[in-house]
Amino acid sequence: MMQQGEYDMKTGAGLIACPRCDALHVEEELPVGVTARCIRCGGVLARPRAGAFTQIIALAITTMVLVIAAVFFPFLEISRMGLGHGTSLFGVAMAFSDGFLAPLVVVILGAVIGLPALRAALLVYTLLPLARGRPPYAHAVRAFRLSEQMKPWSMAEIFIIGTAVAMVKVGGLATISFGPAFWAFIALVFVSVANRSFMCSTTIWDAIEDAGARTDGREMVQSA
Amino acid sequence: MSDFLTDGAGTDAPVHNADAFPAPDHADQAILTAHRASLLGCRSCGRVWPEDHRTCERCGAALVPPDRRGLQAVWAWLLAGMVFYVPANLLPMMRTSSLGGLGGGGDATIIGGVIQLAGHGDWFIALVVFAASVMVPIGKFIAIIWLALVAGKPATVGAAHTRLHIYEVVEFIGRWSMIDVFVVAILSALVQLGFVVSIKPGPAAVSFALSVAFTMLAAQSFDPRLIWRGLPLHRRKE
Ligand SMILES: [Zn+2]
Ligand SMILES: [Zn+2]
Numbered sequence: 177m178m179q180q181g182e183y184d185m186k187t188g189a190g191l192i193a194c195p196r197c198d199a200l201h202v203e204e205e206l207p208v209g210v211t212a213r214c215i216r217c218g219g220v221l222a223r224p225r226a227g228a229f230t231q232i233i234a235l236a237i238t239t240m241v242l243v244i245a246a247v248f249f250p251f252l253e254i255s256r257m258g259l260g261h262g263t264s265l266f267g268v269a270m271a272f273s274d275g276f277l278a279p280l281v282v283v284i285l286g287a288v289i290g291l292p293a294l295r296a297a298l299l300v301y302t303l304l305p306l307a308r309g310r311p312p313y314a315h316a317v318r319a320f321r322l323s324e325q326m327k328p329w330s331m332a333e334i335f336i337i338g339t340a341v342a343m344v345k346v347g348g349l350a351t352i353s354f355g356p357a358f359w360a361f362i363a364l365v366f367v368s369v370a371n372r373s374f375m376c377s378t379t380i381w382d383a384i385e386d387a388g389a390r391t392d393g394r395e396m397v398q399s400a
Numbered sequence: 401m402s403d404f405l406t407d408g409a410g411t412d413a414p415v416h417n418a419d420a421f422p423a424p425d426h427a428d429q430a431i432l433t434a435h436r437a438s439l440l441g442c443r444s445c446g447r448v449w450p451e452d453h454r455t456c457e458r459c460g461a462a463l464v465p466p467d468r469r470g471l472q473a474v475w476a477w478l479l480a481g482m483v484f485y486v487p488a489n490l491l492p493m494m495r496t497s498s499l500g501g502l503g504g505g506g507d508a509t510i511i512g513g514v515i516q517l518a519g520h521g522d523w524f525i526a527l528v529v530f531a532a533s534v535m536v537p538i539g540k541f542i543a544i545i546w547l548a549l550v551a552g553k554p555a556t557v558g559a560a561h562t563r564l565h566i567y568e569v570v571e572f573i574g575r576w577s578m579i580d581v582f583v584v585a586i587l588s589a590l591v592q593l594g595f596v597v598s599i600k601p602g603p604a605a606v607s608f609a610l611s612v613a614f615t616m617l618a619a620q621s622f623d624p625r626l627i628w629r630g631l632p633l634h635r636r637k638e
Contacts, residue, residue: 185437185439186450187449187450188434188439188440188441188447188448188449188450189448191434191439191448192441192446192447192448193433193434193439193440193441193442193446193447193448194441194446195441195442195443195444195446195624195625196564196624196625197433197560197564197624197625197627197628198433198434198435198441198466198625198628199431199432199433199628200431200432200433200434200437200439200441200448215431216431216433216628217560217561217564217628218561221446252586252590277601277605277606279606280581280585280601280605280606280609283581283609283613284581284582284585287578288582317458317459317460318460320459321444321459321460321461324444328571328574328575328616328620329575329616331575331578331582334575334576334578334579334582335582337528337576337579338578338579338580338581338582338583338585338586339582339586341525341528341529341579341583342582342583342586342587342590344517344522344525345517345522345525345583345587346587346590352590377444377445378445378446381445381446381458381459385458
């Protein structure tokens with residue numbers, strides 16, 4: 177364990193390097209509400225927020241509920257001359273399911289449903305014990321790293337814009353009504369945007385350590 | 401971590417600076433980087449390790465030095481992305497057919513689809529699709545090529561900031577190109593049963609999705625720390 181402000185230029189202990197420009201900073205436990213920016217490139221290094229973990233957990237659980245709703249309820253309904261036809265998200269993916277298009281089924285289901293749900297589950301797993309002041313669960317480090325790696329590949333919000341474009345394309349041919357799953361997805365977009373503003377990876381890494389995960393023995397303790 | 405280190409005044413000893421979060425825009429020669437200090441920073445969590453470390457002991461990420469050799473992965477993914485972008489434009493994105501061949505039908509490429517939309521007067525949507533499937537991918541190719549070419553080459557502080565901004569834009573915007581693939585998927589599913597026409601995704605949908613994914617990987621494997629490697633250690637006397 178290290179005291180605040182202590183650092184070692186030989187081993188790098190007590191230092192932080194900006195991931196975007198490599199500038200070295202002395203690590204400090206930041207008070208809640210402060211944003212630490214990189215001296216060189218101006219990127220955010222840490223931004224601890226009061227109650228952020230509880231909010232992230234709440235939003236992640238909401239995400240899971242919404243994804244389940246989005247899968248099982250009809251997504252869009254189309255009717256033309258009295259003939260109605262509803263489709264679920266699985267219907268959307270299955271449209272690709274024959275032959276060489278099969279990989280797209282995996283991509284679309286993964287990007288739109290799988291990854292957002294899995295990411296939410298991993299975040300809950302990582303943060304739930306931390307928010308309650310308990311030591312993190314086993315493999316919390318691996319779980320959080322996985323969730324960080326999945327971030328760019330979960331595309332629920334892009335799917336929604338895609339739906340809007342598709343609506344315009346079909347617009348002239350038939351009447352389209354949105355099913356409950358569509359509204360679940362709209363909600364999902366807002367939840368994911370809100371989640372992004374609460375997430376501060378550095379703070380979560382610090383918290384995982386501070387809560388007692390067996391890592392590298394370099395966590396900062398507040399000097400008395 | 402509000403303090404930062406300087407290596408100014410010719411000394412090697414890092415200096416604490418009480419100025420908490422100063423503007424990032426001042427002279428670069430005062431800034432000590434992990435590389436200049438013979439250390440290696442973790443790009444996933446920020447922790448700093450001795451140069452010979454290969455994995456970060458806190459988060460488990462691989463430690464990679466900010467080195468132009470890392471650009472090989474960028475070039476490889478970018479090439480794959482560009483190769484798949486060619487069939488994505490030449491092959492049909494969407495196959496429309498009507499029963500008995502009535503009412504016309506046929507294959508539409510990405511550009512064909514945009515022209516159809518514009519022809520129906522849906523200018524705004526046509527523009528969205530055109531931007532997402534043509535302008536953004538091509539702009540991304542050019543931006544990544546340029547970033548990889550100038551990475552580590554001499555630069556001014558201002559130029560480095562511009563490059564970092566371009567990198568951030570490329571990183572943010574990459575995922576949005578997937579939109580056209582989703583549009584085709586939704587259309588196909590919608591129209592499957594309820595219509596006399598049938599819409600099926602064409603082979604271009606697959607190669608387009610692959611092209612977007614590979615370009616995202618190219619952007620992810622670009623190390624933004626290289627942008628700053630080209631800054632001179634000491635500013636020339638004016
Ligand atoms: Zn920086
Ligand atoms: Zn790390």
